[in-house]
Amino acid sequence: MQRFASMQRAKGPAGLLVVPAALFLSFATRADAPFIENGRAGFVVSDIKYALADDAEKTGACPQGMSRNVEEIFALTAEGRRRKGESDEAYARRLNDGGKKLSTAPDGQNVCMNPEAAAPDPNFRTLRSTSIPIDGIDIDGVDSRADASTPQSCPHQDAVGKQGQRGVDNQFARVVGCSRSYQSTGQSNGYAIEMLTGAWGILISLDGVDDIRNDDSVEVGIHANADPIQLSPARVPLPYATYAMDQDPRFRAKTRGRIEDGVLTTEPVDVRFHTITNSLHMERAMNHARLQVTIAQDGSLSGYLAGYTPVETMYDYQFGYRNGKNAKGEPGPLPLRLGTGNGAARVLGYTCPGAYYALYDYADGDPDANGRCTSISTQYRIAAIPAFVVDVATGSVNDRLVDKAPAKQ
């Protein structure tokens, strides 16, 4: 028989040290903060979306209009105009063909798989105004200006927050600010639905909490979730479920933080999560990420997870899907990757090269040896609810049944 209290230093089946999880030693209830016990608390992210500006239609952020996809761009050309008497079906076919041509670089490569092979897209629109508020927090502690750079950054203008705060680092919001799928009614900010299907998830753990309202030093874990999120019949995430941390160290991060008046703010740390689109497995990573969340009395968290996403990584999981993998970690089927990247660009209203170059144009973190920034400030609005975060072996009992043969390309 296994006592909860005795699990702390047990070896897991894989020989890994089973670290005590949040809320593990005992679960006596405290009326004021039932989610925290013995200085520990755990949480599972229950909602996540990019922190962005308000809709361009409302703010007037895109005076040149919104970004266009390849068919729409083709339609602007003389060749792409509708011919007299041309049927809807024939015109649609011609637009499709024209779009395909635009999706192919001069060297014959597909531009979603190889965006650098194409020229920048002049039809890709971004949020250039510096006066329009953008949601988020000051990640680097500097209110950057466009005419100045620091060793850790490239010249860029920090945004003003929705509450008027200065120094908001959220260049990604500028990149997608004039893309229709990133407006409030668009589809690109609804990826949390994949999380709610159990495809991936994010866990947060606190250790060494003396006072949940004010504590100058707590240990904070930010990990990928190895278990599917537990939902009610109405598909609402349930509090106090148990989740295992991902066993891959790349998907586990630890940092320190402080709590002031119920607001937890962490030191920067590199984080990495899973994300899945169209059955393609990818990684959602951020460098120097900070957590700034308000801790409510019921143990729920709300606030920001913000950091710097490597541009190539951001392009992969958000636009191009170049390196999407199958469940076995092998490159996903090429037709699926091609179809996903090109299909998403058409449906969601942008071009792959347009997004790729814009990401680099607005990149504001991790300059390389040549001074070119390689990551872009990215902010997520998150909500989290109490959970038990445990560190146990997560191998599937069905692992032995997995076909070890490489997938067909």
Place this chain on the structure above:
Amino acid sequence: MSPIDARIAGHAPSLVLPRKRGRGTGALLLALGLLSGCGDSLREPDAVGGPAVMRRLTEAEYRTTIAAIFGPDITIPARFERGLRAEGLVAVGTSEAGMSPFSVEQYDAAALGIAAAVIDEKNRDRLVPCRPAANAAFDAACARRVVDEYGPLLFRRPLTEEESAGFVKRAQSGQERLGDFYAGVELALAGMMVSPEFLLRIERTKPVTDADEPRELDAWSKATRLSYFLTNSAPDRELLRAAGADELDTKKGLQRQVDRLIASPLFEPAVRAFFDDMLQFDKFGDLAKDSVVYPAFNSTVAADAKEQTLRTITDLLIEQEGDYRDLFTTRAAHLTRALGIVYRVPVPTRNGWEKSVFPESSHRAGIQSHVAFLALYSHPGQSSPTLRGKAMRELFLCQEVPDPPPNVNFSVIQEVNAGMPTARDRLEVHRTNPSCAGCHKIMDPLGLTLENYDGLGTYRTTENEARIDPSGSLDGIDFTTPEGLGQALHDHPETPRCLVEKIYRYAVGRDTEMEERPYMDYLNKAFATHDFRVPDLMRTIALSENFFAISPPAAEARHELAQVALQSGDRS
């Protein structure tokens, strides 16, 4: 000739018709019985028995029986009618309920489905003991082998020559009409499984010379009682062999079989089946919760909650050979991830069950603090101290609480307003109403102590932002926590007595008779002597003469008269 076959020649059962319901009232006999119980505390008093009963197989018994005979992979394509509960047990209701046309249809469908599966080509080699000489021609010898193979297992006794010949003839008729030997065999097997001899546990006694003396069940009925009591299934071949060899009529032979059955893997499911019945877990089929109020509730939680309590019971009582009363104080925690959400405890095991211990600070102690009990005895949208209190009285203490009067205004206790934020506040209205107070004073002090658990079973300290006062009492014992209630149940003298009463009723499929009080006293003493170990109690019952005794016809007649006089309303 097998021992079973050997018995056929001498098999002259005296069929005892079941009585509908009875309650002994012989005061003189009671007094004599009590006196007889004053002697050797562990000596069984003279057997008096009770009326023979004819019990319909419960759904669980039907399923385990089919699985035992044909294998667990044989599906049973039928929906079973809900069992009638009498004296708190479906096991007793099975001797009182009739059989509706719907049931007969379902039994027919099940029998045909099972028989078809048995003769199916993929199962045929394993389950049909012979091959016909030619499929198109009837092979009487092979058909007879099939009947001989399964007839005794299904009827729980050897078939008479007439019965065997009848089923062989049915197989032949089927073969002739359908042109296929196996189709004929299928019809013969299905015929056995819709026979009352299979569907009903018909108890027969040995021939008697003195009509005023208690009778003794015949060997096959003994085997059947033993088997369903200790394995929840039909007698296996070894038990039928022992019955055929008259071994169940000797102490040594009976003991050998009882010990064999208790040591078998089927004993644990049998104990489960009893507690499933005693705790009225069939109600899980109707359990519903408002998903807005209790979003963590779903069918997985319901199934796991039921399983959790049953695992706790069998682990404590069988694996640990523990004291039955400890079920009300145990902190053993059998958990799944789904249950962990409701209990708000971590469950590291990702799939399946995790065995651990609730810490003292968890406020969980005893099966009455399990989600199964708390959720089952609550309303869909809120807890119910009254339902919980009533259930504890009836399930654990065998104290009957009358139904509420017809003119009760329930809206008073369902309405939550600022003046009555907690259930204690709302129930005060009932406790001060004379027509309600009598019963509520019995139920509420227990149930209010469980108000620290909401209608699903999650621990709470407040209701509608008002602090919950969990203080309560049980028959003079006061407590202020759910743990205190568990200890009071543990220490209550009626707790083990109630278990003895229920498990004996379950074993014999009827209420206890007044004349059996000395025997019940004997069981109670034996239970205490054996440190309240349930397997020992079941062994004591199974080895007792009274377990196999049937009251004499004269007493039966008295029971019938008493039954007519006493019968009033539903006693469930």
